[in-house]
Amino acid sequence: xxxxxxxxxxxxxxxFVKEAITTTTATxxxxxSEEKKEEYGAAAAAAMGWTRVAGSCPxxxxxxxxxxxxxxxxxxxxxPSSLYFLLPxxxxxxIRPSSAEIxxxxxxxxxxxxxxxxxxxxxxxxxTNALTVIPPLPDSRGGLHALVPLGCYTAVVxxxxxxxxxxxxxxxxxxxxxLALPQANIFTxxxxxxxxxxxxxxxxxxxxxxxxxxxxxxxxxxxxFQIDMNFSFHGxxxxxxxxxxILLCDLLEEGGPNLNFISLPDGCCIDVHRNLxxxxxxxxxxxxxxxxxxxxxxxxVGYDQTGxxxxxxxxxxxxxxxxxxxxxxxTTALSVGDIWASESFNQMGLPHxxxxxxxxxxxxxxxxYAILNVIDMEPLEQLNDFGECxxxxxxxxxxxxxxxxxxxxxxxSYTIPSKEAELRWMQHTLLATDFTAYLQS
Numbered sequence: 525x526x527x528x529x530x531x532x533x534x535x536x537x538x539x540f541v542k543e544a545i546t547t548t549t550a551t552x553x554x555x556x557s558e559e560k561k562e563e564y565g566a567a568a569a570a571a572m573g574w575t576r577v578a579g580s581c582p583x584x585x586x587x588x589x590x591x592x593x594x595x596x597x598x599x600x601x602x603x604p605s606s607l608y609f610l611l612p613x614x615x616x617x618x619i620r621p622s623s624a625e626i627x628x629x630x631x632x633x634x635x636x637x638x639x640x641x642x643x644x645x646x647x648x649x650x651x652t653n654a655l656t657v658i659p660p661l662p663d664s665r666g667g668l669h670a671l672v673p674l675g676c677y678t679a680v681v682x683x684x685x686x687x688x689x690x691x692x693x694x695x696x697x698x699x700x701x702x703l704a705l706p707q708a709n710i711f712t713x714x715x716x717x718x719x720x721x722x723x724x725x726x727x728x729x730x731x732x733x734x735x736x737x738x739x740x741x742x743x744x745x746x747x748x749f750q751i752d753m754n755f756s757f758h759g760x761x762x763x764x765x766x767x768x769x770i771l772l773c774d775l776l777e778e779g780g781p782n783l784n785f786i787s788l789p790d791g792c793c794i795d796v797h798r799n800l801x802x803x804x805x806x807x808x809x810x811x812x813x814x815x816x817x818x819x820x821x822x823x824x825v826g827y828d829q830t831g832x833x834x835x836x837x838x839x840x841x842x843x844x845x846x847x848x849x850x851x852x853x854x855t856t857a858l859s860v861g862d863i864w865a866s867e868s869f870n871q872m873g874l875p876h877x878x879x880x881x882x883x884x885x886x887x888x889x890x891x892x893y894a895i896l897n898v899i900d901m902e903p904l905e906q907l908n909d910f911g912e913c914x915x916x917x918x919x920x921x922x923x924x925x926x927x928x929x930x931x932x933x934x935x936x937s938y939t940i941p942s943k944e945a946e947l948r949w950m951q952h953t954l955l956a957t958d959f960t961a962y963l964q965s
Contacts, residue, residue, distance in 0.1 A: 675751025
């Protein structure tokens with residue numbers, strides 16, 4: 525049985541299916557013009573078994589079937605991997621959810637948000653093949669008193685014999701109707717509490733934190749700290765605003781949680797009004813990861829900035845010092861024009877388009893994954909009463925996922941993720957994760 529890859533590019537969208545899952549996936553890569561049949565999926569699927577979802581909430585109401593079988597279908601990157609949940613063929617399905625989103629991974633823990641997005645989450649522990657429903661935060665008042673998460677992704681910290689989830693929330697200021705930053709609270713939920721309090725599947729516990737150490741200008745009213753991604757390292761949570769910096773939380777420290785703010789490298793902070801922030805799509809231009817024990821930041825500097833042509837956009841990386849206080853440039857800056865002009869890029873016949881969604885490998889220093897999209901703009905066929913075109917539409921022509929050596933300015937390989945080009949690759953669709961290292965053997 526082949527060993528699973530140490531790192532995969534996992535599709536964030538998972539599907540709940542009643543049909544049998546084929547464990548070979550058809551993809552294309554630069555090493556062959558023929559379809560590649562992946563055997564890793566078969567190995568992983570064979571290791572997984574049927575499991576009953578733990579939790580006392582009404583699962584059917586939540587859109588979660590009581591019994592499911594996790595089926596990871598894995599591939600060597602840059603080919604994407606997927607996670608399916610197989611539903612029992614003979615058991616009535618109360619509600620069949622079409623998909624869920626993987627919001628967070630850490631070691632062997634995956635956290636999913638169901639399509640209902642009602643605060644309930646599904647925890648998948650690949651080390652034990654266990655599925656658990658995590659209840660929503662303890663807030664039912666709504667209105668101005670509602671808890672407002674600072675991001676969409678619950679953080680995970682794994683201890684020696686326990687794992688802890690953490691969410692950071694604020695509320696609305698009753699006078700300004702703005703977020704009440706820097707006032708905020710941290711709520712935690714642990715696997716040990718879920719075992720000890722089986723009646724309600726555990727409970728969220730509010731910490732003693734009442735304020736977080738954010739720079740004043742990102743506490744409103746124009747700019748807000750917003751969590752784009754998170755990851756954990758040595759018991760610490762890194763809540764990352766890719767436009768401003770990191771809120772570092774030492775959750776396990778005695779007397780904690782202890783919080784500090786780390787600004788992004790000089791020149792990388794971007795102030796954008798909170799109502800327009802979503803238009804920048806930070807995850808399509810920047811990312812952060814723990815690479816072999818070092819926190820690293822990658823950015824496409826100049827992307828979408830007025831007066832900066834695509835070929836002048838710079839790919840830069842920085843490394844954070846072990847004391848989490850100083851950023852230093854990690855690799856020589858490359859322009860997108862340099863990447864397009866490289867021998868490997870042209871030998872592979874890749875299109876001269878902007879790479880997006882940069883993702884650093886957690887296991888290979890200097891290796892990055894990115895997506896290339898060829899998109900045309902075509903006029904809509906519909907005309908108004910004056911015979912004028914009603915507008916244009918985006919038409920996908922091709923998608924590529926590349927594996928890139930930043931230090932050598934070299935494309936190592938690429939894949940075409942699907943036979944038909946899709947617009948979904950214009951979004952941040954993939955998650956670089958090493959959960960495969962913790963799969964049941």
